[in-house]
Amino acid sequence: MSIPTTNKQAVEIGKANKRKYMLERVSQRVxxxxxxxxxxxLLLIIGFVFYKGAHPFVAEGxxxxxFIFGSDWVPSEDKFGIFPMIVxxxxxxxxxxxxxxxxxxxxxxxxxxxxxxxxxxxxxPAVQLLAGIPSVLYGVFGLAIIVPFLQDxxxxxxxxxxxxxxxxxxxxxLPTIVTVAETAIRAVxxxxxxxxxxxxxxxxxxxxxVVVPAAKSGIMTAIVLGLGRAIGExxxxxxxxxxxxxxxxxxxDSVRPxxxxxxxxxxxxxxxxxEMLFATGIVLFSFILILxxxxxxxxxxxxx
Amino acid sequence: MEQxxxxxxxxxxxxxxxxxxxxxxFGVDLVIQEKEVTALIGPSxxxxxxxxxxxxxxxxxxxxxxxxxxxxxxxxxxxxSNDVIKLRTKVGMVFQKPNLFPMSIYDNVAYGPRMQGIKxxxxxxxxxEESLRGAAIWDEVKDRLKTSxxxxxxxxxxxxxxxxxxxxxxxxxxxxxxTSALDPISTLKVxxxxxxxxxxxxxxxxTHNMQQAARISDKTAFFLxxxxxxYDDTDNIFSTPQxxxxxxxxxxxxx
Numbered sequence: 048m049s050i051p052t053t054n055k056q057a058v059e060i061g062k063a064n065k066r067k068y069m070l071e072r073v074s075q076r077v078x079x080x081x082x083x084x085x086x087x088x089l090l091l092i093i094g095f096v097f098y099k100g101a102h103p104f105v106a107e108g109x110x111x112x113x114f115i116f117g118s119d120w121v122p123s124e125d126k127f128g129i130f131p132m133i134v135x136x137x138x139x140x141x142x143x144x145x146x147x148x149x150x151x152x153x154x155x156x157x158x159x160x161x162x163x164x165x166x167x168x169x170x171x172p173a174v175q176l177l178a179g180i181p182s183v184l185y186g187v188f189g190l191a192i193i194v195p196f197l198q199d200x201x202x203x204x205x206x207x208x209x210x211x212x213x214x215x216x217x218x219x220x221l222p223t224i225v226t227v228a229e230t231a232i233r234a235v236x237x238x239x240x241x242x243x244x245x246x247x248x249x250x251x252x253x254x255x256x257v258v259v260p261a262a263k264s265g266i267m268t269a270i271v272l273g274l275g276r277a278i279g280e281x282x283x284x285x286x287x288x289x290x291x292x293x294x295x296x297x298x299x300d301s302v303r304p305x306x307x308x309x310x311x312x313x314x315x316x317x318x319x320x321x322e323m324l325f326a327t328g329i330v331l332f333s334f335i336l337i338l339x340x341x342x343x344x345x346x347x348x349x350x351x
Numbered sequence: 352m353e354q355x356x357x358x359x360x361x362x363x364x365x366x367x368x369x370x371x372x373x374x375x376x377f378g379v380d381l382v383i384q385e386k387e388v389t390a391l392i393g394p395s396x397x398x399x400x401x402x403x404x405x406x407x408x409x410x411x412x413x414x415x416x417x418x419x420x421x422x423x424x425x426x427x428x429x430x431x432s433n434d435v436i437k438l439r440t441k442v443g444m445v446f447q448k449p450n451l452f453p454m455s456i457y458d459n460v461a462y463g464p465r466m467q468g469i470k471x472x473x474x475x476x477x478x479x480e481e482s483l484r485g486a487a488i489w490d491e492v493k494d495r496l497k498t499s500x501x502x503x504x505x506x507x508x509x510x511x512x513x514x515x516x517x518x519x520x521x522x523x524x525x526x527x528x529x530t531s532a533l534d535p536i537s538t539l540k541v542x543x544x545x546x547x548x549x550x551x552x553x554x555x556x557x558t559h560n561m562q563q564a565a566r567i568s569d570k571t572a573f574f575l576x577x578x579x580x581x582y583d584d585t586d587n588i589f590s591t592p593q594x595x596x597x598x599x600x601x602x603x604x605x606x
Binding site: 249257 | 407409412414435436437438439440441443444446448450451452453454462463466467512515516519
């Protein structure tokens with residue numbers, strides 16, 4: 048930086064800098080605006096859904112308890128009970144977890160710990176590509192392969208069922224679980240592995256007693272993220288769920304989860320019916336919110 | 352000093368090691384006696400740590416390592432037999448940086464025995480106490496066995512690492528610069544411990560610190576560029592080195 052020697056020079060430099068400072072301020076605003084955009088959108092969506100969804104209970108005298116625990120959903124008769132759908136959503140998600148978590152976890156362990164670099168380079172991208180497949184294609188796959196398979200194997204009248212949903216969701220949550228868990232496992236310091244192996248512990252013993260426990264919080268995060276994916280999935284589920292409005296009592300029952308209910312009926316619903324679909328959205332949203340809360344707890348714990 | 356006949360426990364013959372195309376060890380011959388402290392010294396990259404890790408086959412973890420020659424430990428050629436697990440229970444290791452697992456002190460020391468199938472609580476309690484006493488850290492940790500091992504100081508952690516190795520009742524303990532990450536007082540404690548431990552264990556220690564080698568070891572091997580230049584009683588190495596390069600190194604002319 049040269050020191051201005053005359054007043055005139057000083058003024059000129061001042062002018063040039065003024066433009067720079069101005070540009071600085073403007074660009075800061077632009078960045079801020081972009082950053083706020085997503086927050087604003089979030090608030091708008093929440094506000095809108097809650098406003099519409101809360102209306103029947105606040106202004107029209109419907110009971111929220113009946114809404115949650117009612118088992119009849121007959122909009123034409125003014126009956127709005129979503130209990131069967133809540134149960135279906137929970138069953139489908141838990142079922143998908145029971146199948147998807149072990150497979151995803153073992154895949155992640157295999158990729159991070161056991162597979163040779165060459166093999167991992169083939170499998171890893173394949174798993175990641177699984178995440179990029181549009182969800183409707185999963186539905187089509189389920190409808191074309193899984194549903195007929197179930198029909199034939201179990202002699203069902205209709206293959207679209209809870210188990211079909213579970214299978215499709217289990218596949219769909221794999222990439223999330225595998226990718227996040229693999230990253231967590233790879234982040235475990237090599238010195239832990241060496242410490243265990245040097246004590247004469249086998250590789251598998253080392254993986255399950257030292258490496259996986261050390262990656263625990265990352266693995267939990269992977270599971271919760273997979274869960275979020277499963278509970279919010281709509282398109283693939285519509286195609287294989289069967290959409291019956293009953294509380295499922297067996298894996299082969301046709302079901303209608305929360306997301307499907309909204310997607311199926313929103314197109315033609317109006318008035319209270321439409322508002323009740325928004326209310327269904329609130330319930331779904333609450334599930335996701337709880338998951339996020341759990342996730343935040345886990346990552347906070349992992350940070351310690 | 353008591354002069355009883357000591358037996359050879361490690362016998363290394365013409366050991367060559369390659370990382371891919373690069374040769375890191377050249378025809379190493381070394382005979383190590385039981386219940387002695389053998390120090391491996393030499394400048395960085397001379398192959399002393401690599402050599403140490405051949406003794407419990409930790410180099411197996413690295414891709415592309417090729418080894419020729421023989422290492423006989425306790426009458427068994429360790430590269431002919433493929434029981435790495437048995438080898439590593441017999442040849443324990445302490446690393447440069449303390450590497451305790453993120454669990455309690457107790458669980459760290461009990462980890463090895465548990466993985467060998469010892470479930471009985473009383474037995475484990477005895478092993479943990481004996482091992483921690485053996486590593487001269489029992490008194491410092493006996494009231495906090497169930498707390499996280501990572502809450503200990505670096506020096507304490509390293510002694511618990513030694514306890515963890517002792518818990519497997521090994522014959523040999525390999526130490527890879529065990530004090531290089533420690534402060535002087537902790538270093539002194541670990542050195543004292545090593546001197547006491549040689550009554551029960553054969554110790555092979557890599558060290559950067561020549562005073563340390565002189566203080567604690569019975570034999571010293573000087574490594575340079577992947578070869579053993581000189582191997583003799585520590586007293587001889589430091590008073591009357593036979594090789595010019597050894598003399599240059601221990602007098603600080605290079606390295």
